[in-house]
Amino acid sequence: MKISMPLRMVGKTYSDAINALNSLQSNYANIMAIRESGIRKNEMALLEMVEWTRRIGYSTSDFNKLNIVHITGTKGKGSTAAFTNSILGQYKEQLPKIGLYTSPHLKTVRERIRINGKPLSEEKFTKYFYEIWNKLDKSSSPLDKFPHMTPGSMPGYFKFLTLLSFHTFLQEGCKSCVYEVGIGGEYDSTNIIEKPVACGVSLLGIDHTFMLGDTIEEIAWNKGGIFKHHVPAFTIENQPAAGMKVLKERARERDTIVTTVPIFDALDKIELGIAGSFQKTNASLAVALASQALTSMEVLENPLGTTENTSLPKEFLSGLKNTLWEGRCQTIDRGNNTWYLDGAHTKDSIEAASTWFSDVVKDSQKPKVLLFNQQSRDANALIHFMNGKIAPEVRFDYVVFTTNVTWDSGSYSVDLVSMNTCKEDVDELKVQKSIAKEWTKIDNDSKVFVSPNIEHATNLIEGLCDESLDIYVCGSLHLVGGLLVVFDGK
Structure with a gap:
């Protein structure tokens, strides 16, 4: 179903769209109230998402034509989505347009909605944004069924972007799309997808406990919620045993099976587009997902095998080698310094990223710098865990802890405005x-600095000494995204 609307929304700019979008963020007080109440996501969240879909002129069944690959997990789901998207993109003749929906973004919100790997243009983002905004503004819902959807109300930030992605991909005529779950699966906004062509679960771990549960079993139950009736599902080797048991149970509930994908031997012969030896696991899962998707769309006659010695077509190998994914095990040479960036912010992702950094720099004689930000999770626990994965092979000469504020002026880049953290804590560098x-308890020999913003931290680091530096940046994607914006100077 295609909605015909004018190319330009008169008087509306990209900045207008971003400001309107930012107004939909949940503020810190609301998030804290939800956490303290103990209320977790429930079925009503999905029913409301279906209702928002109706109000913009679609039925959820309309999304089936997008041939969606749906991916969840605690760690690696974004990288898996990127690998899958890149593989599908090698079949340009049969699939001229591939959509990719991921979160969060690094530098610009347009990164969340990509076509053929490229973020949506400002013009198209603005066009489709206001088509959705105006539809929602001019429609209403029965309050007896949806008491929270009062006249003039809008869906939250992530829900709105999810609606925008569906609308964009349909209007642009995408032949297949890859969707990364936001949080969890069962009650995630993306889970209104009725008939994906394949479902995938990357590594399970403990995160977002206030929404998903405190145990690996509860989290696996949520993640397995994306499984659909008779839709092939795939996951990785070495899942926690208790989590794997629940995934199999959830698959049986949906009359499907979940296949465990090994690391393919063929990956030892190529250099993946995303650095880090652990990415072979995500790349292997992507191979299985892309294979199933291409078979469902009759691009391939049969899906590839799922044994270690499975032969991979040249298109698959090319897609894996050419995958681009900023902010994940990314190396940037800037002046005389080398920056190693990863948005790792959970125990599992910190372990993977820190192992990568340690492997890369352990023989380097350059002074080492840590630039770290984490505003909401247990930052003290994360830095202890991170140091445990690096020391004693690597130790930091300098350590800088910063907020996720972008600029020295005290402002955020417009696409990086965050209302989800306590402003007072940020302002006071609490x-x-x-x-x-806490770091002084870990390593009292490091020179430790506290910075009010990312621009200040960058200038501080670049002025530390006359020597070339190896700089490890981790703790949050907000930090990595803000740093890339500062590097761009925009």
Whole structure:
């Protein structure tokens, strides 16, 4: 179903769209109230998402034509989505347009909605944004069924972007799309997808416990919620045993099976587009997902095998080698310094990223710098865990703890405005001072600094000494995204 609307929304700019979108963010007080209440996502969240879909002129069944690959997990789901998208993109003749929906973004919100690997243009983002906005503004819902959807209300930030992605991909005529789940699976906004062509679950771990549960079993139950009736599902080797048991149970509930995908031997012969030896696991899962998707769309006659010695077509190998994914095990040479960036912010992702950094720099004689930000999770625990994965092979000469504020002026880049953190804590550097104090217990020989923003931290680091530096940046995607914006100077 295609909605015909004018190319330009008169008087509306990209900045207008971003400001309107930012107004849909949940503020810190609301998030804290939800956490303290103990209320977790429930079925009503999905029913409301279906209703928002109706109000923009679609039925959820309309999305089936997008031939969606749906991916969840705690760690690696974004990389898996990127690998899958890149493989599908090698079949341009049969699939001229591939959509990719991921979160969060690094530098610009347009990164969340990509076509053929490229973020949506500002013009198209603005066009489709206001088509959705105006539809929602001019429609209403029965309050007896949807008491929270009062006249003039809008869906939250992530829900709106999910609606925008579906609308964009349909209007642009995408032949297949890859969707990364936001949080969890069962009650995630993306889970209104009725008939995906394949479902995938990357590594399970403990995160977002206030929404998903405190145990690996509860989290696996949520993640397995994306499984659909008779739709092939895939996961990785070495899942936690308790989590794998639940995934199999959830698959049986949906009359499907979940296939465990090994690391393919063929990956030892190529250099993946995303660095880090652990990415072979995500790349292998992507191979299985892309294979199933291409078979469902009759691009391939049969799916590839799922044994270690399975032969991979040249298109698959090319897609894996050419995958681009900023902010994940990314190396940037800037002046005389080398920056190693990863948005790792959970125990599992910190372990993977820190192992990568340690492997790369352990023989380097350059002074080492850590630039770290984490505003909401247990930052003290994360820095202890990170150091445990690096020391004693690598130790930091300098350590800088910063907020996720972008600029020295105290402002955020417009696409990086965050209302989800406590403003007072950020302004007073409360978290940064706390983890700086904690770091001295870990390594009292490091020179420790606290910075009010990312631009200040960057200038501080670049002025530390006359020597070339190896700089490890981790703790949050907000930090990595803000740093890339500062590097761009925009």
